[in-house]
Amino acid sequence: MYTIVAIHRAPKDPQAFDEYYENVHIPIVRRFPGVSAIRYGHVGDSTGTDAYLICNVEFPDKAAFDIAAASSVMTEALEDLPKFVTGQLDLHYVETVDHLATGAAA
Template sequence: MYHVTITYGHPEDPQAFDEYYSTTHLPLAAKIPGVRAFSAGRTETLDGTAPSVYYLASITFDDKESAAAGFTSPEGQAAAADIPNFATGGATLHFNPAEISIP
């Protein structure tokens, strides 16, 4: 498995971010080919302190090649091009193979 994690910084308007993400961005991201699993949500901490990022999305592909193909596809490019439309706090993409898996 290969993971792409996207962290979103704290937006200028959290309500606008949430609305746009769920109604506009998510339908675009859902069309990326090769996605095996997708999860996303606002971040929190166990002790109630402010989290360092606002939102996190986790996308799983079979392998690195599938992730690259998905993100370079027209659907992947459309989703990437949409990020500046709502991510006023910035967005960072992280890529990693699943080297360790328990169980």
């Protein structure tokens, strides 16, 4: 699997960020060709980090990611970032390996 990991730092206006993220940005990301899953959540206060929200955008493999990366939808998503990101954003591209816990369903 190949994953984009986006770590959003605290925005100036969390409510405006959340509304835009859910209603505008995520619908763009859902249109990436080949995307298999989008998982995101707010970081708890007890973690000792300034991260606000972490999002994983998953693809079956690097080839599928490469197709999405070259798409007009990826360009649209990247051009959308300055419209709502007011804190620092770290983007990481990760080749991931899944290990299921003992007894977990595949």
